[in-house]
Amino acid sequence: MKVYYQILLLILFSFSIVSCDDDEDEDLMGNWSELSDFDGVPRSDAVGFSIGDKGYIGTGYDGDDRLSDFWEYSPSQNFWTQKADFPGVARTGAVGFGIGDKGYIGTGYDGDNKMSDFYAYDPATNTWEKKADFKGTARYGAVGFVVDGKGYMGSGYDGNYLKDFYEYSPSADTWTQIVSIGGSKRFNANSFVLEGKGYVISGLDNGSYLSDMWSYNPSTGSWTEMREIYDADDDNTFDDDYTSIARINAVGLEINGKGYLATGGTGTLLSTIWEYDPATDLWTERTAFEGLSRTDAVGFSIGSRGYVTTGRSSSYYLDDIWSFDPKAEYDEDN
Numbered sequence: 001m002k003v004y005y006q007i008l009l010l011i012l013f014s015f016s017i018v019s020c021d022d023d024e025d026e027d028l029m030g031n032w033s034e035l036s037d038f039d040g041v042p043r044s045d046a047v048g049f050s051i052g053d054k055g056y057i058g059t060g061y062d063g064d065d066r067l068s069d070f071w072e073y074s075p076s077q078n079f080w081t082q083k084a085d086f087p088g089v090a091r092t093g094a095v096g097f098g099i100g101d102k103g104y105i106g107t108g109y110d111g112d113n114k115m116s117d118f119y120a121y122d123p124a125t126n127t128w129e130k131k132a133d134f135k136g137t138a139r140y141g142a143v144g145f146v147v148d149g150k151g152y153m154g155s156g157y158d159g160n161y162l163k164d165f166y167e168y169s170p171s172a173d174t175w176t177q178i179v180s181i182g183g184s185k186r187f188n189a190n191s192f193v194l195e196g197k198g199y200v201i202s203g204l205d206n207g208s209y210l211s212d213m214w215s216y217n218p219s220t221g222s223w224t225e226m227r228e229i230y231d232a233d234d235d236n237t238f239d240d241d242y243t244s245i246a247r248i249n250a251v252g253l254e255i256n257g258k259g260y261l262a263t264g265g266t267g268t269l270l271s272t273i274w275e276y277d278p279a280t281d282l283w284t285e286r287t288a289f290e291g292l293s294r295t296d297a298v299g300f301s302i303g304s305r306g307y308v309t310t311g312r313s314s315s316y317y318l319d320d321i322w323s324f325d326p327k328a329e330y331d332e333d334n
């Protein structure tokens with residue numbers, strides 16, 4: 001059975017790779033540097049977030065088992081430390097984010113059941129605390145972000161594709177339903193936060209990869225559709241090169257006031273990196289990801305750099321970690 005499953009994975013997830021060659025990269029800004037490998041077992045579909053000057057990763061799938069271990073990464077020391085295990089059921093497809101001095105993980109899939117439980121991690125005491133369950137239906141493949149000290153989570157899959165959204169208040173430990181995201185229902189979408197707004201990008205709906213992008217403004221409680229993320233208009237030239245922005249299972253990063261999408265794919269694995277400027281609502285391609293192209297990776301932003309680690313390429317589960325400096329010139333040796 002195990003051999004059959006591995007063959008099935010290989011068939012289902014053997015994507016071709018889309019990347020830039022070295023000559024093209026030399027014309028792009030941004031540089032990737034490989035760091036000390038993740039100390040845990042290689043995995044995909046984990047959660048990652050930052051709290052202060054540390055990055056965190058936990059849960060996921062190693063090809064055989066779902067996981068509940070939890071790890072801290074120090075960029076200044078380039079060093080991993082194992083922390084207290086996530087106390088919920090081992091899972092994939094969860095949502096994780098950091099709010100203030102704590103991290104939060106909830107929802108997901110344990111192989112049999114969709115989840116709605118929710119937990120907070122305190123790095124000062126290395127302890128977990130059960131919080132109020134997510135108010136929506138139990139699900140996985142949802143998307144989350146944090147704006148002004150509150151968490152937002154929605155969309156995903158509960159047996160059907162979803163578009164509902166909810167706000168979490170850590171001070172009150174309560175969930176409140178907000179207006180649903182516009183456009184289609186979506187699964188495995190991507191997100192980042194810029195200038196007090198949460199952005200949700202692309203996703204999958206009934207086998208179709210979505211080419212839309214929405215921003216949520218908590219001060220008005222409304223969603224706004226941004227420009228399409230493909231070459232949508234022959235009369236404009238700004239989107240002529242928008243050939244690989246839309247994707248699922250990507251890493252969304254916020255660095256220096258710009259948004260970035262890395263890894264993920266749309267039937268093919270993508271190594272192209274795109275930068276989003278909220279001031280112009282335009283995308284610019286940056287130096288391609290230099291690790292093995294992958295899906296279901298995790299990432300976090302600390303200071304002026306973004307970090308991408310773990311993930312899956314075909315049937316290979318990965319444990320490398322890379323940092324991205326968007327202001328550095330491409331260096332093929334580092």
